[in-house]
Amino acid sequence: MNRLRLALPAGLVGLVLLAAWLLPSLLPWDYRVIDWDHVSAPAATPGHVLGTDSVGRDLLSRTLVGTRITMMVAIAAAFVSLIIGVLWGAIAGWCGGKVDALMMRIVDALYALPFMFVVILLMVVFGRSILLVFIGIGAVEWLTMARVVRGQMLALRHRPFILAAEAAGAKAGFIVFRHALPNMAAVILAYLLLTVPQVVMVESFLSFLGLGVQEPMTSLGILVKEGADDMDVYPIALLVPGGVLVTLVVCLTVLGERLRDRWAA
Numbered sequence: 001m002n003r004l005r006l007a008l009p010a011g012l013v014g015l016v017l018l019a020a021w022l023l024p025s026l027l028p029w030d031y032r033v034i035d036w037d038h039v040s041a042p043a044a045t046p047g048h049v050l051g052t053d054s055v056g057r058d059l060l061s062r063t064l065v066g067t068r069i070t071m072m073v074a075i076a077a078a079f080v081s082l083i084i085g086v087l088w089g090a091i092a093g094w095c096g097g098k099v100d101a102l103m104m105r106i107v108d109a110l111y112a113l114p115f116m117f118v119v120i121l122l123m124v125v126f127g128r129s130i131l132l133v134f135i136g137i138g139a140v141e142w143l144t145m146a147r148v149v150r151g152q153m154l155a156l157r158h159r160p161f162i163l164a165a166e167a168a169g170a171k172a173g174f175i176v177f178r179h180a181l182p183n184m185a186a187v188i189l190a191y192l193l194l195t196v197p198q199v200v201m202v203e204s205f206l207s208f209l210g211l212g213v214q215e216p217m218t219s220l221g222i223l224v225k226e227g228a229d230d231m232d233v234y235p236i237a238l239l240v241p242g243g244v245l246v247t248l249v250v251c252l253t254v255l256g257e258r259l260r261d262r263w264a265a
Helices: 002-022 059-095 097-111 115-126 130-140 143-156 160-167 172-183 185-209 220-229 236-263
Strands: none
Touching: 002 059, 002 236, 059 097, 059 130, 059 143, 059 172, 059 185, 059 220, 059 236, 097 143, 115 130, 115 185, 130 185, 143 172, 143 185, 160 172, 172 185, 185 220, 185 236, 220 236
8 A cells, every 4th residue: 555655656757757758759740840830729630639839839749848848957956955955964964063053044044035036036147047947946945955964964973883983083074975874865865856846846937937948948837827828718728737737746745755754754
């Protein structure tokens, strides 16, 4: 039963990602190509399974590519947050004392900032490249990871195998990366999976506002925005990318929470 509870969301995410990576190359229309003969075509139009958008681009192809780009940005941003959060939390937990107090007060102060405002400010100041999108999102999504790693480090700091490594003369960096971090890898992975759906939502919101992924590329946020503009006459343009977005966020969140409950217990 427990395996089924993990396999169902993992399987749904896997199917969506597999389709997003493999199917676009098999479709007759590229996501950027305009079919001038079928503008705003309904579903089941010859050559367009889900129809076309308001300028004649294949909706199925754009949804699949948009899913791929959204997940690429989310995974990249999650790994940026992973690197920053693990390093910050590991240093704070290992050093302890005043260093720990100072570093965690900085984390508390950053928690008080409106994350979305910070990311939007980065987009406005430095431009709207896809590279900056995942760096900017990852740079403000690392705080929870830092707290988790710091708590784990404090719990491991005085364990016998850590003390034995110190007594043997091992350097702090070696002990942290060779002994401490591997022992908290499962917890880190679980919280990394919980970071991905958060980043998906942030990226989609930024793209919805026009501050994320830019044309000619597309993402689920852009597709939801375009679908919302045409929902009165063509609701499928909103329902399809919106359904994919909801499926990914819900399944990734459920998967991350169940792994966290299992591994962090």
